Amino acid sequence: MNISTLCLGILALGEASGYEIRKRFEGPFRHMHEPSFGSIYPALAKLTRDGMVSCTVHSQEKRPSKKVYSITPAGRLALRQELESALPGPDRIRSDFLVTMLFSDILSPDFIDAAVTERIAFYNELGAVLQSNECGGNAGREFVRGYGMAVCRAAVEYLETVQRSTQDRETLTAA
Amino acid sequence: MNISTLCLGILALGEASGYEIRKRFEGPFRHMHEPSFGSIYPALAKLTRDGMVSCTVHSQEKRPSKKVYSITPAGRLALRQELESALPGPDRIRSDFLVTMLFSDILSPDFIDAAVTERIAFYNELGAVLQSNECGGNAGREFVRGYGMAVCRAAVEYLETVQRSTQDRETLTAA
DNA sequence: GCAACCTGTATCGGGCTGCTATATGGCCCC
DNA sequence: GGGGCCATATAGCAGCCCGATACAGGTTGC
Numbered sequence: 065m066n067i068s069t070l071c072l073g074i075l076a077l078g079e080a081s082g083y084e085i086r087k088r089f090e091g092p093f094r095h096m097h098e099p100s101f102g103s104i105y106p107a108l109a110k111l112t113r114d115g116m117v118s119c120t121v122h123s124q125e126k127r128p129s130k131k132v133y134s135i136t137p138a139g140r141l142a143l144r145q146e147l148e149s150a151l152p153g154p155d156r157i158r159s160d161f162l163v164t165m166l167f168s169d170i171l172s173p174d175f176i177d178a179a180v181t182e183r184i185a186f187y188n189e190l191g192a193v194l195q196s197n198e199c200g201g202n203a204g205r206e207f208v209r210g211y212g213m214a215v216c217r218a219a220v221e222y223l224e225t226v227q228r229s230t231q232d233r234e235t236l237t238a239a
Numbered sequence: 240m241n242i243s244t245l246c247l248g249i250l251a252l253g254e255a256s257g258y259e260i261r262k263r264f265e266g267p268f269r270h271m272h273e274p275s276f277g278s279i280y281p282a283l284a285k286l287t288r289d290g291m292v293s294c295t296v297h298s299q300e301k302r303p304s305k306k307v308y309s310i311t312p313a314g315r316l317a318l319r320q321e322l323e324s325a326l327p328g329p330d331r332i333r334s335d336f337l338v339t340m341l342f343s344d345i346l347s348p349d350f351i352d353a354a355v356t357e358r359i360a361f362y363n364e365l366g367a368v369l370q371s372n373e374c375g376g377n378a379g380r381e382f383v384r385g386y387g388m389a390v391c392r393a394a395v396e397y398l399e400t401v402q403r404s405t406q407d408r409e410t411l412t413a414a
Numbered sequence: 415g416c417a418a419c420c421t422g423t424a425t426c427g428g429g430c431t432g433c434t435a436t437a438t439g440g441c442c443c444c
Numbered sequence: 445g446g447g448g449c450c451a452t453a454t455a456g457c458a459g460c461c462c463g464a465t466a467c468a469g470g471t472t473g474c
Contacts, residue, residue: 065333065335065338065339066429066430067429067430069338070338073338073341073342076342076345077342081453081454082453082454082455083452083453083454093341095332095334095337096332096333096334096337096338096341097332097333097334097337097338098331098332098431099430099431100430100431100432101431101432101453101454101455102430102431102432102433102455102456102457103429103430103431105454105455105456106429106430106455106456109455124452124453126438126439126440127438127439127451127452127453128437128438128439128452128453128454129453130452130453130454131453131454140345143342143345144345144346147339147342147346148346148347148350151353151354151357152334152335152336152338152339152354152358153335154336154361155332155333155334155335155336155337156273156332156333156334156462157270157271157272157273157330157331157332157333158240158271158272158330158331158332159270159271159272159327159330159331160240160327160328160330161327161329161330162270162271162272162330162383162386163240163245163248163271163272163327164240164322164327165379165382165383165386166248166268166271166379166380166382166383167248167251167252167318167322167379168378168379168382169377169378169379170251170315170318170319171319171322171323172323175323178326179326179327182326183327186329202344203343203344204340204341204342204343204344205341207340207341207343207401208337208340208341210397210401211337211340211394211397211398214393214394214396214397215390215393215394215397217393218389218390218392218393219386219389219390221389222385222386222389222390223386226382226385241460241461242460242461256422256423257422257423257424258421258422258423273462274461274462275461275462275463276422276423276424276462276463277424277425277426277461277462277463277464278460278461278462280423280424280425281424281425281460281461284424299421299422301469301470301471302420302421302422302469302470303421303422303423303468303469303470304422304423305421305422305423306422306423331431
């Protein structure tokens with residue numbers, strides 16, 4: 065799965081500009097992928113060259129004009145073939161947080177505590193964003209939303225349990 | 240957080256070869272990072288050049304000889320400074336599975352069902368690997384293990400709930 | 415007997431991220 | 445009122461990283 069396929073998929077749900085595609089992965093989809101502008105714009109250019117999408121320039125008042133892309137029938141076909149060509153592979157994860165925690169023995173307890181506290185706040189916020197995003201309509205969107213919420217909840221629960229047990233230990237040591 | 244820092248951290252837990260570093264991220268750590276050989280070997284070469292690690296060749300009978308790397312005092316200092324220089328940023332996730340599910344409306348129900356079933360099996364297996372890995376000793380390792388297990392459990396629960404409700408709907412439709 | 419797989423190191427192409435540039439307008443604060 | 449910062453919008457580039465490949469010998473399995 066490359067960024068071209070990802071863009072094609074988003075455009076299958078409705079036309080959008082490169083900027084708008086990126087924005088969709090900041091709100092309620094940011095737990096599944098976060099493509100950068102540096103990969104989205106070249107991907108759209110290539111898709112246009114290959115006839116998978118068509119592009120029309122929309123002039124806007126008081127804003128820069130934007131290029132709105134629409135998926136073509138050829139694009140829709142290619143998208144289905146690409147997605148169904150194989151079962152999705154395992155998620156690629158790079159968690160700086162978990163790496164930091166893995167080496168917690170050589171770091172200061174205050175730093176570790178701050179990292180955990182920040183992470184709890186982060187997942188609480190993400191959970192709230194997912195919950196408030198009613199979105200409706202599309203079953204796929206609902207699934208992704210529900211998945212994100214389930215994982216967020218589990219992460220917060222685990223982090224809070226660990227934090228409480230750490231605090232208890234400190235209280236005991238102090239006493 | 241780059242691969243150099245990651246390697247330095249692993250070496251802070253004990254000396255290892257490039258191959259062994261990779262292996263550690265296949266078993267119980269594969270939910271946090273999966274660095275490739277193509278990034279590990281250049282990283283180790285650079286760390287050696289910079290005096291962060293030292294390298295000795297171990298000849299082995301009936302096996303290729305290997306280069307075993309050890310962290311130096313300078314490396315230990317640099318690792319702490321690097322890790323404590325900022326709180327860890329958000330996880331970078333690329334989930335082909337969630338992307339596929341997002342576009343489930345335009346894919347065949349059989350394919351979606353197969354993808355969900357496969358994913359349940361995957362997380363069940365990962366959960367089992369994490370559980371069986373007693374590891375002990377290091378608090379960081381315990382934390383990462385517990386986190387992985389919590390997330391796995393939540394994912395499986397959610398996926399199974401969705402799958403059951405889909406089956407119920409099919410039963411209703413058939414009746 | 416030979417195919418398939420494991421240990422082990424290393425390189426290379428290409429994909430992607432993060433940063434920067436560029437242009438324009440709105441908002442806040444001093 | 446002007447300086448700084450943020451949002452919209454597109455685009456290019458350096459550098460990091462992944463996946464594939466090469467190479468070499470050993471072991472397991474049929």
